[in-house]
Amino acid sequence: MTIYDISKKAGVSIATVSRVLNGSDKVRPSTRKKVMDIIEKYDYTPNAYARGMGLQSLRTIGILCADSSDLFLAKAVYYLQQELQASGYESLLCCTGYNPDIKRNYLHLILSKKVDGIILVGSNFIGTSEEENQYIKDVSAQIPIMLLNASFDYPNVYSTLCDDHGTMYEAASAMVTAGIRDILYLYNSRSYSGCKKLSGFRAAMEAGGITDHEKRIFFYDGDPQQLDAVADFVERAAEKISFHGVIASDDSLAIGAVKYAGRAGLKVPEDLSVIGYNNSMLTTCCTPELTSVDNRLETQTHQLVQTLLGVLSGEEMPKQSVFSGKLIKRGTTLF
Amino acid sequence: MTIYDISKKAGVSIATVSRVLNGSDKVRPSTRKKVMDIIEKYDYTPNAYARGMGLQSLRTIGILCADSSDLFLAKAVYYLQQELQASGYESLLCCTGYNPDIKRNYLHLILSKKVDGIILVGSNFIGTSEEENQYIKDVSAQIPIMLLNASFDYPNVYSTLCDDHGTMYEAASAMVTAGIRDILYLYNSRSYSGCKKLSGFRAAMEAGGITDHEKRIFFYDGDPQQLDAVADFVERAAEKISFHGVIASDDSLAIGAVKYAGRAGLKVPEDLSVIGYNNSMLTTCCTPELTSVDNRLETQTHQLVQTLLGVLSGEEMPKQSVFSGKLIKRGTTLF
DNA sequence: ATACAAAATGTAAACGCTTACATATTAGCG
DNA sequence: CGCTAATATGTAAGCGTTTACATTTTGTAT
Numbered sequence: 104m105t106i107y108d109i110s111k112k113a114g115v116s117i118a119t120v121s122r123v124l125n126g127s128d129k130v131r132p133s134t135r136k137k138v139m140d141i142i143e144k145y146d147y148t149p150n151a152y153a154r155g156m157g158l159q160s161l162r163t164i165g166i167l168c169a170d171s172s173d174l175f176l177a178k179a180v181y182y183l184q185q186e187l188q189a190s191g192y193e194s195l196l197c198c199t200g201y202n203p204d205i206k207r208n209y210l211h212l213i214l215s216k217k218v219d220g221i222i223l224v225g226s227n228f229i230g231t232s233e234e235e236n237q238y239i240k241d242v243s244a245q246i247p248i249m250l251l252n253a254s255f256d257y258p259n260v261y262s263t264l265c266d267d268h269g270t271m272y273e274a275a276s277a278m279v280t281a282g283i284r285d286i287l288y289l290y291n292s293r294s295y296s297g298c299k300k301l302s303g304f305r306a307a308m309e310a311g312g313i314t315d316h317e318k319r320i321f322f323y324d325g326d327p328q329q330l331d332a333v334a335d336f337v338e339r340a341a342e343k344i345s346f347h348g349v350i351a352s353d354d355s356l357a358i359g360a361v362k363y364a365g366r367a368g369l370k371v372p373e374d375l376s377v378i379g380y381n382n383s384m385l386t387t388c389c390t391p392e393l394t395s396v397d398n399r400l401e402t403q404t405h406q407l408v409q410t411l412l413g414v415l416s417g418e419e420m421p422k423q424s425v426f427s428g429k430l431i432k433r434g435t436t437l438f
Numbered sequence: 439m440t441i442y443d444i445s446k447k448a449g450v451s452i453a454t455v456s457r458v459l460n461g462s463d464k465v466r467p468s469t470r471k472k473v474m475d476i477i478e479k480y481d482y483t484p485n486a487y488a489r490g491m492g493l494q495s496l497r498t499i500g501i502l503c504a505d506s507s508d509l510f511l512a513k514a515v516y517y518l519q520q521e522l523q524a525s526g527y528e529s530l531l532c533c534t535g536y537n538p539d540i541k542r543n544y545l546h547l548i549l550s551k552k553v554d555g556i557i558l559v560g561s562n563f564i565g566t567s568e569e570e571n572q573y574i575k576d577v578s579a580q581i582p583i584m585l586l587n588a589s590f591d592y593p594n595v596y597s598t599l600c601d602d603h604g605t606m607y608e609a610a611s612a613m614v615t616a617g618i619r620d621i622l623y624l625y626n627s628r629s630y631s632g633c634k635k636l637s638g639f640r641a642a643m644e645a646g647g648i649t650d651h652e653k654r655i656f657f658y659d660g661d662p663q664q665l666d667a668v669a670d671f672v673e674r675a676a677e678k679i680s681f682h683g684v685i686a687s688d689d690s691l692a693i694g695a696v697k698y699a700g701r702a703g704l705k706v707p708e709d710l711s712v713i714g715y716n717n718s719m720l721t722t723c724c725t726p727e728l729t730s731v732d733n734r735l736e737t738q739t740h741q742l743v744q745t746l747l748g749v750l751s752g753e754e755m756p757k758q759s760v761f762s763g764k765l766i767k768r769g770t771t772l773f
Numbered sequence: 774a775t776a777c778a779a780a781a782t783g784t785a786a787a788c789g790c791t792t793a794c795a796t797a798t799t800a801g802c803g
Numbered sequence: 804c805g806c807t808a809a810t811a812t813g814t815a816a817g818c819g820t821t822t823a824c825a826t827t828t829t830g831t832a833t
Contacts, residue, residue: 117820118783149550152489152818153820181506196531196533464811465811485790489791491789491818
């Protein structure tokens with residue numbers, strides 16, 4: 104069933120059918136009805152690929168995210184899709200996984216679909232070496248690239264992010280100010296934002312006059328959703344060093360620390376203070392509830408889409424929009 | 439940059455370029471290299487829409503899911519995409535939200551993209567009235583429809599699901615057998631599987647000789663991810679009726695009950711037993727850990743994709759594949 | 774009724790690929 | 804070295820839309 108079949112059955116030309124389908128103003132109501140009836144009768148759906156051939160822009164944005172079952176990324180994607188839909192844009196979501204080669208493949212895949220722009224969700228799309236980021240440069244030559252939670256200075260690449268360094272600095276400083284000087288730092292990503300958080304932590308330690316913090320920085324290499332495995336990891340860390348506070352780069356790691364405390368018979372927050380990051384639903388899941396950093400995801404996604412729409416309509420837009428996160432105090436801290 | 443430009447630069451015809459792109463066997467190695475060099479030099483990506491026009495099948499499956507930030511749905515989507523990718527199929531994911539009209543729009547959208555099949559993830563795509571499900575009948579006339587966690591008997595519609603009735607019956611019966619006869623039942627969806635779970639609960643109550651269970655069945659109408667709101671809801675329920683056990687149709691509701699217990703000073707599981715459903719990461723997030731029903735999601739998604747592949751290659755496949763869920767006993771129950 | 778402008782509709786080219794079929798090249802063999 | 808068969812490459816016809824431009828119809832003012 105093609106537009107051609109419809110046009111014959113309705114006794115009009117294909118151009119008229121096309122106009123009806125696209126809501127053109129220049130169709131007589133009686134003709135429109137005649138065509139619509141046939142379309143509905145045969146449950147006709149125009150072929151998106153043929154449309155894609157003719158049209159200049161399909162008003163479509165590609166969204167790439169490593170793993171949509173990650174709470175943070177899932178929420179980000181959700182907000183983005185809502186925003187885009189509200190602005191009349193379709194979105195194409197690809198969950199790429201963390202393998203760099205596969206990521207690159209998906210980028211080409213999405214590029215082949217005539218998207219007007221690409222949003223890379225999460226800082227794991229930005230590497231540390233020039234070479235790793237070459238593919239971003241290549242693509243940005245063709246269409247604008249938006250980064251959520253990462254930053255990369257290059258023409259036609261726009262960044263929206265949380266000041267993870269400063270925010271983590273504030274969070275860690277709050278703990279130091281509360282008198283806790285032996286803090287375990289847990290992280291599981293060396294991505295752009297992962298590095299910023301870590302540097303913020305280090306800066307806070309130095310500012311607090313702490314000098315032996317490096318030995319309490321631990322990289323967790325497993326699946327963060329396996330909370331028991333995280334707890335095991337913290338337990339092993341506790342065998343090596345002592346600590347009275349835990350700061351994690353993600354809520355799930357922080358929850359693992361709370362679990363460890365339960366096993367070890369430590370009271371939270373009296374014996375152990377814990378701060379998470381991302382302010383996900385996990386924060387209210389445990390007892391006591393988890394103090395965490397809210398990185399204003401909804402504000403960020405809104406800003407990102409506004410910037411993108413501006414860029415697409417040819418306006419000059421800020422290359423980087425930075426927001427400050429905020430420590431949400433709950434039960435796992437005394438301060 | 440089109441195949442035509444590439445062909446000119448490489449000094450061959452467009453057919454040859456096309457053959458190189460599609461990995462055809464009938465190209466001389468020297469020619470292939472010549473073409474590949476140009477392709478890489480100009481970072482050329484073929485236009486997916488033009489390809490879509492020519493090709494019979496694009497080896498693409500559409501996946502529809504209401505909300506990918508729901509833990510259960512997100513995991514299901516993740517497994518499905520992995521399975522499909524491993525079988526050489528591309529997947530097109532659409533998060534539709536819960537509005538029926540928008541859902542229907544997305545179905546047409548995805549249909550327009552020449553997908554070879556459609557997977558509907560989650561039972562909220564199946565309604566209770568004939569009319570609600572009409573759209574499924576219409577679409578199934580064109581391509582096969584796979585249901586995950588729902589069932590609908592119609593030609594070209596294939597279902598893979600957990601026996602929610604029986605599984606919930608087992609779980610509830612276990613609680614009754616343990617001597618708990620006043621059980622609060624929490625649910626938040628009247629979808630296909632939501633109804634099956636509820637009927638399983640009722641059957642277990644009746645089998646246990648309990649007659650006043652209807653007054654302890656509560657429908658929660660809010661956002662299940664707002665755990666505090668769920669706890670509030672349970673608190674209000676407790677003002678109306680008494681209970682020593684809670685069974686929920688989803689882990690997040692169960693967690694809300696655990697939170698309520700904490701507030702009310704009730705010890706879990708001594709004063710209150712709690713059973714969740716879906717065996718999500720939330721189960722290990724709280725203390726004590728949540729007893730929950732595992733519905734074998736990975737097994738289901740595997741079966742679903744195998745069935746789909748079978749159908750697509752013209753084989754006769756089972757219309758319905760049912761798996762039994764399994765109660766995973768953790769700390770919120772004594773039995 | 775007639776002429777003319779405005780509105781509605783139709784015609785045909787273009788979009789960038791795939792692929793059946795035609796043609797040219799190569800290799801093997803006597 | 805010429806012939807044939809096999810292999811590689813080229814040509815051109817679709818695929819199903821959109822849309823500029825041409826044509827027809829309608830409405831309005833004379």
